[in-house]
Amino acid sequence: MMNAGFEFDNSYARELRGFYVPSKAAEVPQPRLLRLNCGLAVELGLDPGVLISSHGAAIFAGNETPEGASPLAQVYAGHQFGGFVPRLGDGRALLLGEVVDRSGRRRDIQLKGSGRTSFSRGGDGKATIGPVLREYLISEAMHALGIPTTRALAGVTTGERIFRGEELPGAVLTRVAASHIRVGTFQFFAARGEVEKVKQLADYSIARHYPELRDSESPYLGFLSAVRDAQAQLVARWMHAGFVHGVMNTDNMTISGETIDYGPCAFIDGYDPNAVFSSIDTLGRYAYDQQPLIARWNLGRLAETLLPLIDADMDRAIQLAGDAVNRFVDHYVAYWLGGMRAKLGLSDSEDDDLELANGFLAALEGQNADYTLAFRRLSEAVRGDDAPLRAVLDDASAYDLWADRWRARLSRERVSAEARADAMNQANPIYIPRNHKVEEALTAAVESRTLEPFENLLEVLENPFDEKEGLEAYASPAPASFGHYRTFCGT
Ligand code: AMP
Ligand code: MG
Numbered sequence: 016m017m018n019a020g021f022e023f024d025n026s027y028a029r030e031l032r033g034f035y036v037p038s039k040a041a042e043v044p045q046p047r048l049l050r051l052n053c054g055l056a057v058e059l060g061l062d063p064g065v066l067i068s069s070h071g072a073a074i075f076a077g078n079e080t081p082e083g084a085s086p087l088a089q090v091y092a093g094h095q096f097g098g099f100v101p102r103l104g105d106g107r108a109l110l111l112g113e114v115v116d117r118s119g120r121r122r123d124i125q126l127k128g129s130g131r132t133s134f135s136r137g138g139d140g141k142a143t144i145g146p147v148l149r150e151y152l153i154s155e156a157m158h159a160l161g162i163p164t165t166r167a168l169a170g171v172t173t174g175e176r177i178f179r180g181e182e183l184p185g186a187v188l189t190r191v192a193a194s195h196i197r198v199g200t201f202q203f204f205a206a207r208g209e210v211e212k213v214k215q216l217a218d219y220s221i222a223r224h225y226p227e228l229r230d231s232e233s234p235y236l237g238f239l240s241a242v243r244d245a246q247a248q249l250v251a252r253w254m255h256a257g258f259v260h261g262v263m264n265t266d267n268m269t270i271s272g273e274t275i276d277y278g279p280c281a282f283i284d285g286y287d288p289n290a291v292f293s294s295i296d297t298l299g300r301y302a303y304d305q306q307p308l309i310a311r312w313n314l315g316r317l318a319e320t321l322l323p324l325i326d327a328d329m330d331r332a333i334q335l336a337g338d339a340v341n342r343f344v345d346h347y348v349a350y351w352l353g354g355m356r357a358k359l360g361l362s363d364s365e366d367d368d369l370e371l372a373n374g375f376l377a378a379l380e381g382q383n384a385d386y387t388l389a390f391r392r393l394s395e396a397v398r399g400d401d402a403p404l405r406a407v408l409d410d411a412s413a414y415d416l417w418a419d420r421w422r423a424r425l426s427r428e429r430v431s432a433e434a435r436a437d438a439m440n441q442a443n444p445i446y447i448p449r450n451h452k453v454e455e456a457l458t459a460a461v462e463s464r465t466l467e468p469f470e471n472l473l474e475v476l477e478n479p480f481d482e483k484e485g486l487e488a489y490a491s492p493a494p495a496s497f498g499h500y501r502t503f504c505g506t
Pocket of ligand 2: 266267276
């Protein structure tokens with residue numbers, strides 16, 4: 016038999032009995048590979064030559080279980096839109112196991128859309144081609160943007176027709192993650208009063224993600240702080256890129272600090288702090304500018320689960336955990352400002368930089384200004400031409416006032432315009448997954464059965480910072496006819 020090269024070492028299955036249910040993927044009629052991520056396959060020590068064959072398609076569809084895998088569905092709980100659901104779990108996903116990649120990092124290999132598990136409730140456990148390609152595109156784009164994220168190893172169609180209001184081609188995504196441990200995993204056991212299990216999970220998580228804490232004086236408080244920092248950094252990066260996750264429930268917040276669960280997410284075109292795309296987020300709980308606040312709220316939910324481990328004296332535990340959670344704000348602002356300095360071309364730090372960064376955003380507000388292009392064109396302003404930037408604004412007067420302060424600030428740094436502009440172009444992408452381009456690619460795949468627009472878009476998004484001639488269509492905002500973009504869960 017051909018060997019795809021998976022060398023599984025399944026620590027979750029081995030060390031966390033009672034945290035999952037062993038499961039099997041549903042057999043599907045006709046696995047066919049849509050896309051294999053060859054670079055990632057090599058990174059994982061796999062053989063792309065084998066994976067590209069029908070054998071690979073059978074593995075990624077769940078029809079064949081590679082040797083050494085121990086397929087399981089993980090249990091978790093979670094706050095969904097603020098309401099606690101005590102039992103969620105992998106209802107349409109299956110963890111095949113873990114591999115240690117070429118740089119020594121342990122990675123989960125998970126099938127998403129592989130059929131029912133004990134956590135499926137009323138769902139069919141399946142996925143369809145549109146959402147699978149969408150997650151593939153956006154997660155790989157996020158990775159190329161330098162934002163921590165789960166990855167996409169492969170997408171396959173299954174030959175099934177899946178009912179989602181209409182019949183659609185069934186598909187499975189193979190997702191790779193640092194782990195799939197979520198805030199909600201802790202909540203599941205904490206809500207049941209199973210403190211020993213919470214401790215076991217925390218010890219496992221520390222060993223896997225934050226091993227430097229193992230021998231520290233207060234590892235659990237350290238763990239909470241480490242997750243806080245990872246999340247503060249992550250959300251700061253989302254904000255820099257104009258990314259709206261759309262469903263920041265506690266079951267969609269990893270303790271590794273990777274972005275997970277690309278359901279109703281989208282990137283903003285025009286700068287709008289209140290941007291909401293998800294059709295079910297009617298109150299704007301997960302709006303663009305709410306994301307740091309929600310991350311902090313979610314962290315509070317993690318903190319609650321850890322209290323008995325942090326200190327036997329509950330008052331003291333609450334004090335310590337509360338302080339750790341409250342420091343989220345400072346850490347978030349520091350990461351956000353650090354990234355904004357890079358986007359504005361600042362190398363040094365000055366006290367007024369926060370105001371300067373907010374000033375640029377204020378100048379964009381209400382201007383119909385494309386967020387990504389406005390930042391990108393700052394580098395041309397540095398090179399002496401701010402006409403392209405002014406052109407993305409309805410009225411440039413607020414920008415002009417701000418630009419005087421910005422230029423004065425830049426003049427205090429001894430950096431050449433060229434070097435500064437080049438550095439800025441590594442912080443301000445030219446290509447992001449534009450909503451209309453994503454939709455165009457998915458529509459072509461679903462309705463016209465061609466993957467060409469998907470392949471082309473994916474290729475562009477792999478190099479988001481290097482502007483290339485001929486790719487102008489990928490850099491432009493949606494035409495007005497595209498209208499307000501709405502996204503959906505329930506993939
Ligand atoms: P999500 O909105 O993707 O974070 O999923 C929330 C919960 O619903 C998780 O427990 C999922 O496993 C479950 N779920 C979502 N879609 C399906 C489906 N098609 N079949 C079964 N369970 C699902
Ligand atoms: Mg989820």
